[in-house]
Amino acid sequence: MPRVVPAVVRALDILELFLDRPQISAREVAERLDLPRTTVHELLVTLVARSYLISVPGQPVQYRLGMPVFQLGAAFAGRLDLVREAQSVARDVAAACTEAVHVAVLDGADVVYLVKVESSHPVRMVSGVGLRLPAHCTAVGKVLLAGLDRAGLDATLGKGPLPGMTPDSITDPDRLRAVLGAVRTEGVAVDVGESDSAMRCVAAAVRDHSGAVIAGMSISAPIIRWTAQAEAEWPTLVREGAATLSARMGHVARR
Known part of the structure; x- marks a missing residue:
């Protein structure tokens, strides 16, 4: 013990x-x-x-x-609010796409999944609440990493090659930084077999009242259901879902 x-x-x-x-x-x-x-x-x-x-x-x-006690309590309460609201929004997104929807947060260099709404299909992604994965190997992790400032990103990634989960995982930090730049521009990130060779994911950032990225929302599906139509529609769907959850967390989108 x-x-x-x-x-x-x-x-x-x-x-x-x-x-x-x-x-x-x-x-x-x-x-x-x-x-x-x-x-x-x-x-x-x-x-x-x-x-x-x-x-x-x-x-x-x-x-x-002192103030740190309040800050810890506020962080805990905020996390509870996030989980409750995320469950509701994720259910709506999952109903619209019939695929698995996750909401995750960044913890060091990993993502931790707080919410999962299952796909309605018999073939499903093996995942669950509490699962921890390397952030750079997942779509939801990329939107969270893209929300860090340069110093924070450098500290998170460290030096040297990044660990991979599949042959398609991005292990070159410089390549990852280029990908994160595109994520910031496009507002979505993708995981093309980088955490599971049989799966595809698309994710968008969830922001709080200050505009800070506090979580990510993703849609995940097996390759066999990742059709051209899905690829065209799901980025918009996950953006809208993340925006809805952001609004519930106090974020006011800029016009």
């Missing part, structure tokens, strides 16, 4: 004391958690240094929650 770090547990115990009160003193922390005052002092100093707690002005031994 992995070892639980006692200092981290105690720090979290301190933060949880604020669930039923707006501020608390160092003495109360020591009493409620039955900890030595020296330990409490060290933990409080660390939490203050990271701004998770702040000293109450004029009362240096009284503490209240």
Whole structure:
């Protein structure tokens, strides 16, 4: 079993004391958690240094929650809203194309799938919520990578060849950067057998109120159903679906 770090547990115990009160003193922390005052002092100093707690002005031994706690809570709440709204929009898109629709987010150099609506066909894509794949091998990952600034993209891709999933995966960082430039221009990305040789995908970016790319939406189908008509219609469909979800997340499209 992995070892639980006692200092981290105690720090979290301190933060949880604020669930039923707006501020608390160092003495109360020591009493409620039955900890030595020296330990409490060290933990409080660390939490203050990271701004998770702040000293109450004029009362240096009284503490209240800092902004990072709010930011974490807001990020969690925002993710819940994204999943709920994405489920609804993805169902509509899937009904229109009868294929699998995914919504995913970027986590480091990978994408993590938050939502999946199954295809109505018997032959389906093997995937699921929680699946993690290299972002550069997927259409949804490419729209997310295209949303990064240059520094963020460089940090994400690192140096040297990228790992491949199929013979068609893009493993050259420079080639990938050129592809991402086209994604920014066209507003959609494609995966032509790059994560699964038997599948094709098209994706578009989901944005929040600030215009930042927060997720990607994709339509995925086996090669046998990737017809000329589908290739013509699905990019528009996924763009519209992503735009609808973006609007629900507070994004106002520029005219």
